[in-house]
Amino acid sequence: MKGQLDGKVGLVTGASSGIGRATAIAFARAGAKVVVASRRSVEGEKTVCQIKEIGGEAIFVQTDVSKADEVDTLVNKTVDIYGSLDCVCNNAGLGGTYNLLVDMSEENWNYLVDINLKGTWLCLKYEISTMLKQGGGAIVNIASAASVVGLTGYAGYCATKGGIVALSRTAALEYADKGIRINVISPSGVDTEMLATLPPDVLAKFTALHPVGRIGKPEEIAETVVWLCSDASSFVIGHNLLCDGGYTAQ
Numbered sequence: 001m002k003g004q005l006d007g008k009v010g011l012v013t014g015a016s017s018g019i020g021r022a023t024a025i026a027f028a029r030a031g032a033k034v035v036v037a038s039r040r041s042v043e044g045e046k047t048v049c050q051i052k053e054i055g056g057e058a059i060f061v062q063t064d065v066s067k068a069d070e071v072d073t074l075v076n077k078t079v080d081i082y083g084s085l086d087c088v089c090n091n092a093g094l095g096g097t098y099n100l101l102v103d104m105s106e107e108n109w110n111y112l113v114d115i116n117l118k119g120t121w122l123c124l125k126y127e128i129s130t131m132l133k134q135g136g137g138a139i140v141n142i143a144s145a146a147s148v149v150g151l152t153g154y155a156g157y158c159a160t161k162g163g164i165v166a167l168s169r170t171a172a173l174e175y176a177d178k179g180i181r182i183n184v185i186s187p188s189g190v191d192t193e194m195l196a197t198l199p200p201d202v203l204a205k206f207t208a209l210h211p212v213g214r215i216g217k218p219e220e221i222a223e224t225v226v227w228l229c230s231d232a233s234s235f236v237i238g239h240n241l242l243c244d245g246g247y248t249a250q
Contacts, residue, residue: 004230006031009082011074013065013123014092016043018192019142021050022218023089023225028056030226032087035078037063039092065092065119075126085130087229090123091142093161095194098153109156116160117167124171128180136179138229141168142221145188145244161186165240172238181237183228188244189215211246 010027014020016038027034028051036051036058038044044060051058059081063074078085093116096108120141131137144161151158165184172182189195189206195215198206207215224243227233242248 004030004226004232005087008032008086008229009035009078009084010087010089010229011035011037011078011085011127012089012091013037013063013074013119014142015047016040018194019187019190019218019221020089020091021047022222023091024058025051025054025056026219026222026226027087027089027229028054028058030230033082034058035074035082036060037065037074037092039064065090065123066114068122071119071122071126075130079130084134085127086137088123088127088137088139089142089225089229090120090127090139092119092123093142094157096154096157099155100153101155104156112156112160116157117163120164121167124167124182128171128175131180132175132178137181138233139171139180139182140225140228141182141184142225143168143184143186143240145186145242145248147184147186147240148242149248168240169238176237181228181234183233183236183238184240185221185224185228186240186242186244187216187221188242188247190221191215191217209247209250210244211249214245216243216245 010032012024015024015036024034036047041062048058048060061074063070096112143164146158147161147165168184
């Protein structure tokens, strides 16, 4: 997809690993200047180094997306340094721990809501405000296949990811006529740190649920983000793209 984002400025949250890191690198390969955001500074700076190694331009801004002042600073710094904010991937999120609903602690529930749902809302709030001033932009929020199907033991994760889809559709309707396109990607199993914590037998069973016969690669999700941020998808608005190897088609 080289060249699809030439001259644009991209922002990726949760870009210290997995889908976020792959997306930041894909943005750079497509010609964008990239702002890498994450709570983890060492890993975030590593993403920046990887972008520079392929000839791209990037900076790192340490950010906790659950904190309004940090998100505001992130967006303002992006515009101050690069002059605009054209394409965004709001990827920062947590999977939570396995618990049946009645065993889930209030602390765990609140943590998932703060990062996954509130964090996405805060990012949208400040990103859209900036895009309104400049006349448009494209935003992709990362949800999950768990936004449309249940996942035993992960009620909080499913609820927050489903909330991201509903939030994104409403935001897309509110700002479509302002030149701002907002969409969602819902991956199923992807080879990231989150899945790496699963016991081998559990991972094998989960993998077998994918008709394609494997879990996804972060780069496959990243390329889909680039497409949704590019002019090639100019008529796609408010869509939840299930990038899941057939997982939810069953």
